[in-house]
Amino acid sequence: MSETTLYLVLGVLAATAAGLWAWRHWHPSSFWYGVGFPLRVVWVYLTWKAVASGCKVTRRKRAWRFTLDSLPVVGEATRTAGMVVERRRFRMVDVEQAPRLGLMLPTPFGWRLRVKMHEGQIPSDYAAVAERLAHSWRVHGVRVLERKPGKITLLATRRDPLANVTTPDAPPKLLVVRPGVLENGEPWVIDFRTVPHWMIVGATQSGKSNLANALIKELAPQPVGIVGLDLKGGVEFTPYKPRLSALATTRKESVELLEDLVDELGRRMAVCTAHGVRNIWRLSPDLCPIPIVVLVDELAELFLMADKSEKEEVGRTATALLRIAQLGRAFGVFLVLCGQRIGSDLGPGVTALRAQLSGRVCHRVNDPETANMTLGDLDPAALDVARGIAAETPGIAVVAGQDGTWHRARSVYVPEEEAEQAARDCARVAPTWDELLGRPAVLNAA
Ligand SMILES: Nc1ncnc2c1ncn2[C@@H]1O[C@H](COP(=O)(O)OP(=O)(O)OP(=O)(O)O)[C@@H](O)[C@H]1O
Ligand SMILES: [Mg+2]
Structure with a gap:
C-alpha cells in the first residue's frame, strides 16, 4: 500500500470515528437507534447461549450431533501401537440448550427481548437471575415482564432513566397527570378516571410531598376542583390556597369538609339516578358536575387521637373517607392519601379504606411490613425493589395500578415555589367551594 493510500485510509477512519463521536454526543437518542441498538442486537443474539448458560437458564437434552472422536487404531498391533485417528461421527450426545429468543425491540433506554421459556420454567426463575443478566449485558438493570404463559419479556435499561427526570411535555387530558417517568423511560401516567383513588406511602423525606406538588402542578390548569387536607398546621398546602377550592387544616374542618363531600356524592348520585345513567360521565355536559380531587397530606394525623374526646371525630372521618372511596369513582370525587404508613394500627376503618385505594405508590420505607402493606400481594420482586430504594434517591417509588402491573418510577x-407559581397562575380556574357543591358546571375539556 502506498503512503498516500495509507494516509487516506487513516483519514477516513479518523473522520468516521469523529463523526460517530459527535453524533453520539449531540444526538444520543438517534445514535442509539441508528448505531448502538443494531450492534447490541448482534451482540445479544451471538452471546445468548453463553449468557443463558452462565445464568443457569439452559436445559440439557439429548440431540444428534457430529462429533470429532479420537479412536485408537486397531490391528497391526506392533507397528501402530499407541496411534489414534480422529473421525467425525453423527451420534446422540448431551447438549445444553438456551431458551429461544424472540424479537428484540429498542426502547429509549434499552431494549425489550422476548424469550420462550423451557418447559418447567417460570418467570421468577428469570427474575432471580436478572442481576446476572444485567452484568452479562453490561446494562443498568433487567426486569422480567410476564407476557403470556410460557413466554416472558426481558426489559433491559442501559442507564437508570430515573437518575434525571424531567416533565414530559404532551398536554394533559382531563384528570390525567404525568408526575414523572417510569423505569422503562415512558411517562408515568395517573389517570384518575381509570384508577380513582391513590395511596402514597413513604418514610419521611422519601418524596411524598414532592409527588403531591407534581400532582397539583399538573391538575392546576385543568377544570377540576382541588381540595386539600393538611393537618400539619397547613404548612404543606396553604401556599397552594389560590388554586384550592377548600383547605382544611384542623380535624374539625376536615370532618366537615369530608362530610360535605359525602353529601355532594349523594346529590350527584340522585342526578345520575334521575337521568338513568350510572356515572357522571354519561350526563350531558351542562349537567356534569366538576370533578374533585381530594389531597390528604399525612393521613395519620386524621386518625391519631390525643384523647378520647376526639374518638367521635375520628370515627366520622373514617366513615366519610370510606364512603368517598366507595362512591367517588362513579361520581367524580377522587382521593390521594399520603402517609408514612397506612395500616390498621391507625384505627378501625383504615383496612377497609386501604382496600378501596387501588392505586399504590410505595416510596422508600423504613420497615418491610410497610412495603407489604402498601403493595399487597403484588409480585414479590416489587417488594424487593421497594425495599431496595435508597435514601439518596428521594422520589423513586414502586407504582402499582389496578391491573396488577408495577413499575419503578420517579416523580x-x-x-x-414551582407548584406555588402554578397555583397562582391558575387561580382563576379554581372553582369555589359552592360551585363544587351542587352547582352544575360545564366541562370544557375531555
Ligand atoms: N423526585 C424527586 N427528585 C429529586 N429530589 C426529590 C424528589 N422528591 C423529593 N426530593 C427531595 O427530597 C426532599 C424530601 O421530599 P418530600 O418533602 O417530598 O418528602 P416527604 O416524604 O413528604 O417527607 P415528610 O414525610 O417529612 O413530609 C425534598 O425536599 C426534595 O429535595
Ligand atoms: Mg411531606
Missing part, C-alpha cells in the same frame, strides 16, 4: 422534582 419529577417540583420545588414548592
Whole structure:
C-alpha cells in the first residue's frame, strides 16, 4: 500500500470515528437507534447461549450431533501401537440448550427481548437471575415482564432513566397527570378516571410531598376542583390556597369538609339516578358536575387521637373517607392519601379504606411490613425493589395500578415555589367551594 493510500485510509477512519463521536454526543437518542441498538442486537443474539448458560437458564437434552472422536487404531498391533485417528461421527450426545429468543425491540433506554421459556420454567426463575443478566449485558438493570404463559419479556435499561427526570411535555387530558417517568423511560401516567383513588406511602423525606406538588402542578390548569387536607398546621398546602377550592387544616374542618363531600356524592348520585345513567360521565355536559380531587397530606394525623374526646371525630372521618372511596369513582370525587404508613394500627376503618385505594405508590420505607402493606400481594420482586430504594434517591417509588402491573418510577422534582407559581397562575380556574357543591358546571375539556 502506498503512503498516500495509507494516509487516506487513516483519514477516513479518523473522520468516521469523529463523526460517530459527535453524533453520539449531540444526538444520543438517534445514535442509539441508528448505531448502538443494531450492534447490541448482534451482540445479544451471538452471546445468548453463553449468557443463558452462565445464568443457569439452559436445559440439557439429548440431540444428534457430529462429533470429532479420537479412536485408537486397531490391528497391526506392533507397528501402530499407541496411534489414534480422529473421525467425525453423527451420534446422540448431551447438549445444553438456551431458551429461544424472540424479537428484540429498542426502547429509549434499552431494549425489550422476548424469550420462550423451557418447559418447567417460570418467570421468577428469570427474575432471580436478572442481576446476572444485567452484568452479562453490561446494562443498568433487567426486569422480567410476564407476557403470556410460557413466554416472558426481558426489559433491559442501559442507564437508570430515573437518575434525571424531567416533565414530559404532551398536554394533559382531563384528570390525567404525568408526575414523572417510569423505569422503562415512558411517562408515568395517573389517570384518575381509570384508577380513582391513590395511596402514597413513604418514610419521611422519601418524596411524598414532592409527588403531591407534581400532582397539583399538573391538575392546576385543568377544570377540576382541588381540595386539600393538611393537618400539619397547613404548612404543606396553604401556599397552594389560590388554586384550592377548600383547605382544611384542623380535624374539625376536615370532618366537615369530608362530610360535605359525602353529601355532594349523594346529590350527584340522585342526578345520575334521575337521568338513568350510572356515572357522571354519561350526563350531558351542562349537567356534569366538576370533578374533585381530594389531597390528604399525612393521613395519620386524621386518625391519631390525643384523647378520647376526639374518638367521635375520628370515627366520622373514617366513615366519610370510606364512603368517598366507595362512591367517588362513579361520581367524580377522587382521593390521594399520603402517609408514612397506612395500616390498621391507625384505627378501625383504615383496612377497609386501604382496600378501596387501588392505586399504590410505595416510596422508600423504613420497615418491610410497610412495603407489604402498601403493595399487597403484588409480585414479590416489587417488594424487593421497594425495599431496595435508597435514601439518596428521594422520589423513586414502586407504582402499582389496578391491573396488577408495577413499575419503578420517579416523580419529577417540583420545588414548592414551582407548584406555588402554578397555583397562582391558575387561580382563576379554581372553582369555589359552592360551585363544587351542587352547582352544575360545564366541562370544557375531555
Ligand atoms: N423526585 C424527586 N427528585 C429529586 N429530589 C426529590 C424528589 N422528591 C423529593 N426530593 C427531595 O427530597 C426532599 C424530601 O421530599 P418530600 O418533602 O417530598 O418528602 P416527604 O416524604 O413528604 O417527607 P415528610 O414525610 O417529612 O413530609 C425534598 O425536599 C426534595 O429535595
Ligand atoms: Mg411531606
